[in-house]
Amino acid sequence: MADENHFLYALSSNNAWAGYKAHQNPQFFPKLASGQTPQILWLGCSDSRCPETTILGLQPGDVFVHRNIANIISPTDINTSAVIEYAVAHLKVKHIVLCGHTSCGGAFASLGDSRVGGVLDTWLTPLKAVRMAHLDELNAIRDDKARATRIAELNVEAGVKVLLANFTVQDAIEERGLEVHGCLFDIASGRIRDLGYGTKGGHGFGLDGSEDVVRGKHAQLVFRGGNASMAIR
Numbered sequence: 001m002a003d004e005n006h007f008l009y010a011l012s013s014n015n016a017w018a019g020y021k022a023h024q025n026p027q028f029f030p031k032l033a034s035g036q037t038p039q040i041l042w043l044g045c046s047d048s049r050c051p052e053t054t055i056l057g058l059q060p061g062d063v064f065v066h067r068n069i070a071n072i073i074s075p076t077d078i079n080t081s082a083v084i085e086y087a088v089a090h091l092k093v094k095h096i097v098l099c100g101h102t103s104c105g106g107a108f109a110s111l112g113d114s115r116v117g118g119v120l121d122t123w124l125t126p127l128k129a130v131r132m133a134h135l136d137e138l139n140a141i142r143d144d145k146a147r148a149t150r151i152a153e154l155n156v157e158a159g160v161k162v163l164l165a166n167f168t169v170q171d172a173i174e175e176r177g178l179e180v181h182g183c184l185f186d187i188a189s190g191r192i193r194d195l196g197y198g199t200k201g202g203h204g205f206g207l208d209g210s211e212d213v214v215r216g217k218h219a220q221l222v223f224r225g226g227n228a229s230m231a232i233r
């Protein structure tokens with residue numbers, strides 16, 4: 001019953017939202033229906049607290065999305081690979097944002113020795129491998145949350161390496177300057193931090209002075225030399 005109520009609430013909420021959007025801008029839905037030209041491919045975690053378009057302050061049509069448990073980028077996962085290929089080769093997005101997050105259940109699970117069960121342990125294997133590769137560093141972190149945040153960062157670093165080794169991504173970087181960004185979303189503050197693992201490299205903010213702005217309806221996402229920041233307009 002509770003689930004049914006949640007679903008009915010969601011449906012009525014959708015109805016109210018669609019009415020509001022159409023009232024605010026009568027061309028909003030007709031324009032959306034005519035096609036999509038997203039500038040960002042978002043690769044993130046399925047976690048309910050990380051809804052990419054919402055936390056970026058952007059709108060439907062702005063972000064092409066693939067999310068899975070613990071935002072694991074595995075080159076043999078045909079789902080992830082198909083999304084990347086379509087977004088990069090066909091939609092020609094300008095940015096790939098691989099974003100992990102704090103308090104990730106997948107990160108906590110990969111730090112423990114107990115099995116989750118079913119297919120989940122298989123899925124988390126790449127994250128377990130990240131843990132083994134950085135065991136000393138991770139074990140030296142006493143705080144459980146900080147350790148989970150660190151492995152989430154290392155997971156993003158590993159994922160960015162997989163992205164940069166992808167031929168479709170490589171061609172787009174070379175031919176039209178596609179940018180790859182490795183980020184972490186801090187759930188407790190709502191802020192996204194650029195980890196500097198992507199095409200711009202390092203943690204240098206605004207090193208080359210370049211600025212790339214992705215405009216949404218209520219905010220814009222500004223990429224400055226590998227550092228993403230939000231500006232509310």
Ligand SMILES: [Zn+2]
Binds near residue numbers: 045069071106
């Ligand atoms: Zn997660």
